Amino acid sequence: MKRLVIKVGSAVLTHKNNIAKERMLNLVSLISKLKSKYDVVLVTSGAVAAGYSALKLDKTMQIGKKAIAAAGQPILMTSYKKKFDIYDIDTAQILLTEDDFDSRKRTKMFQEIIDAHLSNDILPIVNENDITSTPEQLFGDNDQLSANVAHAIKADLLVILSDIDGYYDKNPQEHKDAKIYKVIHEIPKDALKDDSTPNNDFATGGIVTKLKAADFMLKKGRKMFLSNGFKLSYTEEFLLNGTHTLGTLFEAKKEKII
Template sequence: MTERPEVLAAKRVVVKVGSSSLTTAAGGLDTERLSALVEAVAGVRRGGAEVVLVSSGAIAAGLAPLEMPRRPRDLARQQAAAAVGQGLLVHRYTEELARFDLIAGQVLLTVDDVTRRSHYRNASRTFETLLDLGVIPIVNENDTVATSEIRFGDNDRLAALVAHLVRADLLVLLSDVDGLYDANPASGSASLIPEVAGADDLAGVQVGKTGAAGLGTGGMQTKVEAARIATGAGIPVVLTSAPQAGAALAGEPVGTLFRPTGRRRPARLLWLAHATEPAGTLQLDAGAVRAVVERRASLLPAGITGVRGSFVAGDPVDLVDPDGTPVARGLVNYDAAELPELLGRSTRELSASLGSAYEREVVHRDALAVLARASR
């Protein structure tokens, strides 16, 4: 009996698969696993739904050809492995999808591609065009050019953000564990959590980090965080193991279902909150915190008590409360060097003494995302 009608009703699905689910312990691609995943994806397409596949595995796939015994720690060698492995990975997907008369299209993303307005629009158009043409986009972070300062961090988070970017109806996270457990499954006393309806259901749940093979960059912790991002934007999430991909996509009650906890947000604000690193911080007084968090107002100079960091106009900055806790993130309209003499002063006063150019907000409400923990 089908217990997940929201899965069967999904017309656009994002599927994310991790490195450990596609590769052998030695680092090469596991062709049988990849073939089984593609068969599950093809089943969704036969049912009339569109699919975007976010696939890790490029670095892991490049290890064996380069005779690297394990994932390198330094960025340069990781990028070299990715450059070799990405081609192998997409080639295998292309061959496997062709068995079902489906076409693969490679999409490599960096943070800049989805946080800068013009790049974001282009990424959105690219996905829409590929899906309109019946292509299966194969998405990965562009590991060959990304630096440690401008990375998504893990493909679980990337998948959640892509799900929102393409306006998906469902996100499926596949790993080497068949769902979320209330403790380490290896302990023998852990129980599978079949459904998560909100943060309260996760109270006391212990989540682990990178898998034993050491091939991935994340673990259960990153998957729970990705589920929180997606469900907070109104997208249901199924978390299960790669061998159960077909069953999960068929609506069977496998793994863990995370139910939506919020509504869809303006797309760029979701990326702003979850795909950027702040270049600095602005400390707010209590009144400004209430204005920003509760009234969703713009941030004015009068409510700022301190500035930290080196940033320029257009950079993302964190807005923190008097205790230093981040409550929002936004794109600042001033350079860091300009702000100290503006603090605590009204825009009317600034306009009168410095000119009309200083009448603008420090962070406009349309470029400001209240962080989830501050809005509860």
């Protein structure tokens, strides 16, 4: 069975400092359908946003953010569990840092743990462990984390669900004539240096972090699909039926694979 990593960001999962329960349920419903065709791993944001609903500390300060994340992890996972229980899907939580990908032993360990979960029909839910780690040990955004997870477990595709329809030739918020790319084979170097401003107070990425994730996947000879997490029907059509109506597929040309 093909492997699929789905990454969902805070902009999709949260609304007004709380978990957007209906959106989360829509995501869970989609994953339940995808499991008939794929082994699915979910990389999720939302712990800080969930924690802020219970603990109003300054999230711009390192300790404040860590304390909020610590309070938010069980809230986030409880929310997921309640919704996955509707579909009789068992879940497991895996917290990783950048260091877990720099050590062969540690990488092999979480690879085997994820393999064990998938072979026993358990859905691994991955997040960055920013509670006990130092800034040097963190990716800083879950786009990079999801790309590294996808490569490490040899996933066939990484799907990033965000608050945008895909990758445009220019900023669609500033240019009405902006056109979306359906397929991208190579990321322009200048695009990886552009300023990036998340559209959500709890988001840590933006389009540039997604392009960096796509660039990483392309260089590894793997695929990534960037789509709108508010319009999941388009992602469902693409993943289950191969109908590509909305979203951008990043796919390396064979001669570009390294």
